[in-house]
Amino acid sequence: MSKPLILVSNDDGITANGIKVLVEAMTALGEVIVVAPDSPQSGMGHAITIGQPLRLFATDIFKDKGIEAYKCSGTPADCIKLAKHHVLKGRTPDLVVSGINHGSNLAVSVLYSGTMSAAMEGAIEGYPSIGYSLADFSHNADFTHTIEYVQKIASEVLTKGMNKGVALNVNFPPKRDENIKGIKVCRQAKAHWEEEFDQRRDPYGRTYFWLAGNFVNNDKGEDTDVWAVDNNYVSVVPCQYDMTAHHTIAQINDDWDI
């Protein structure tokens, strides 16, 4: 039996530590091909590149491990699309993994996350897909405690498959003295960002703003991704790209005069 084909991408860019950890973890499970952005794409959401051309170049960044890798000038979603059409050449990946993101993608952050957009794009193409994020923003974040769980979750998906239209959003707690307690399958918390804009003046006297803010969780549930990571569990949220609020359809038909 041939080894599973695993496509790896991310949003922090192909030189980030997180993707290096992920590539190494995946080599134990199958044949790995990397197509990732050539520069950081954090906060790109599900952006795609329209109106300007894309570049895709082979890179020897993972050559010491014998792994084929490409860097792309576009977004994480672009990477998956280009991989399908110009790298995989008719082969179908058994798994798409994205990350490991430097920083969490919990609750509504899934909407803004480039990491998850690569995974969702994989799901749209019909591939079992997982986005991995670590709740530690630092460039030198310690990923060692995540590796066994990264492999465990990928193995489960390779073995048992994934529902059509669904990708997994996996978040790891930061490295703590205590070991990770296990895996929780969660719902997306009803938490949000409370932005603050840092208003400054440039040397020419004109105003500019930096987006900043705090993550606020008013969701008391213990079945949420935020709760799991806060309590030193790995959170796994199955995410779907059908955004229809089905419960609201009947209600609008009842309430509206149309």
Added chain:
Amino acid sequence: MSKPLILVSNDDGITANGIKVLVEAMTALGEVIVVAPDSPQSGMGHAITIGQPLRLFATDIFKDKGIEAYKCSGTPADCIKLAKHHVLKGRTPDLVVSGINHGSNLAVSVLYSGTMSAAMEGAIEGYPSIGYSLADFSHNADFTHTIEYVQKIASEVLTKGMNKGVALNVNFPPKRDENIKGIKVCRQAKAHWEEEFDQRRDPYGRTYFWLAGNFVNNDKGEDTDVWAVDNNYVSVVPCQYDMTAHHTIAQINDDWDI
């Protein structure tokens, strides 16, 4: 009773015809304030601007109608965030509208749509929100047949409110000889883009790609947004930002060895 406060944005940029039509339609319903991107942002998905500063400047583009307007260097989602914190100054909009987009945002396109990301950002902030799109990409698209429906739907939302966590994705058929048949409340079709990349060589001999492709609908349902617009109805899809695939949680708990 004071007039409702209506915040208007879009993704085609503040000079697009579609936002002009939307602003004019909204002046009949309330007090309008515009905060929109200073340049086209199509395909930006739910991107936000991290790592570089944002500009926000007043513009007299709608001064002839007595309407306060601002152009922003960021994405549609940035516009809504900046509007909340630096334009509305503590006032709460009764409605956020985005569009009218030049081009449809049907089916899975909702994920890539800057138009809908402004509306979803409004919903995240707790404001009743609507994204409007016309299934006609042309710069000089005819919007005349949409106006009564743009106002009708906005009026219904202003009067009857919107479920928390939900924004409406409204798509109009292109102008045809036949009148629009009415409004259908729909689900997001299981349709997708089949990309093709146009591969070229630059004057230096290096390869580049243009993203292109066709929209393919294999969803036979007559309750979808694609069906509605194809059949000359206005489609209204209630969209939620909780992307949890709730049905999959129990299944993973059953199937996986965790």
